[in-house]
Amino acid sequence: MKIYINGNAFELPNSSEQNSIEAVLTKTLPKKQQQQSFALALNGDFVGRDEYQNTFVSDNDSIDVLFPIVGG
Numbered sequence: 001m002k003i004y005i006n007g008n009a010f011e012l013p014n015s016s017e018q019n020s021i022e023a024v025l026t027k028t029l030p031k032k033q034q035q036q037s038f039a040l041a042l043n044g045d046f047v048g049r050d051e052y053q054n055t056f057v058s059d060n061d062s063i064d065v066l067f068p069i070v071g072g
Contacts, residue, residue, distance in 0.1 A: 004062040005029075012057075022052040024063065039066045 001012045003024065010028050012019055019027075021042065025034060040047050041064040047055050057063070 001057075001059045003057050003060070006063075006065055018056040020053050021047060021055045021057060021063070024057055025052070025065075029065070033065075033067070036067055038068070040064065041066075 001014055001019070003010050003012060005024075005028055010024075012024065012027065021040065040049075040052075042055065042057070043062055044064075
């Protein structure tokens with residue numbers, strides 16, 4: 001299965017088990033980024049953090065992960 005995160009293609013192994021957003025982020029984001037605050041959209045629709053475990057991705061889905069920019 002191919003998905004896109006911030007425009008970059010990622011291949012996920014095909015399996016009988018669906019991939020939740022939470023599982024995809026664990027597999028693709030560095031640990032440091034996983035611990036940061038961020039907003040997420042699946043195919044352009046906002047998904048709240050409490051929905052990551054129960055929202056599943058499909059082939060060719062697009063995930064946008066938006067990190068806040070801090071500084072002055």
